[in-house]
Amino acid sequence: MAKRFVRAEGTGGEINQSMTIVKKPIKPTPFNLYVASKMELAVSSGQTKEDIFRVCSAEYKKMTDDEQLVWILEALHKNPIYMVTIIYSIKVSFRI
Numbered sequence: 715m716a717k718r719f720v721r722a723e724g725t726g727g728e729i730n731q732s733m734t735i736v737k738k739p740i741k742p743t744p745f746n747l748y749v750a751s752k753m754e755l756a757v758s759s760g761q762t763k764e765d766i767f768r769v770c771s772a773e774y775k776k777m778t779d780d781e782q783l784v785w786i787l788e789a790l791h792k793n794p795i796y797m798v799t800i801i802y803s804i805k806v807s808f809r810i
Contacts, residue, residue, distance in 0.1 A: 739799045742792035744785035748774055 740746060749770045756766045774782070 739796055742789045742796055744782060744789045745770075745774055747788050747792070748785045 749767060752770050753763065753766055756769075757763070
């Protein structure tokens, strides 16, 4: 039997009949990828996510275009994977 998915208000995802939240993937923007790479290292050192985000924001703004290009290319590389995931989640959410 197929699970029925319904829209959950305020969650950014769907809830199936067993009340499990299915989160939408985060769009791979260059800045999001940069923060994610720094977050893995910094969380293990005991810093809060807010502090890491503030530091990453300042660092990313100071980067030259050539330095940001690395993250832009990574985001472009991951965008097709993101789009396939979104399309699949739309198909799943409309199953009855």
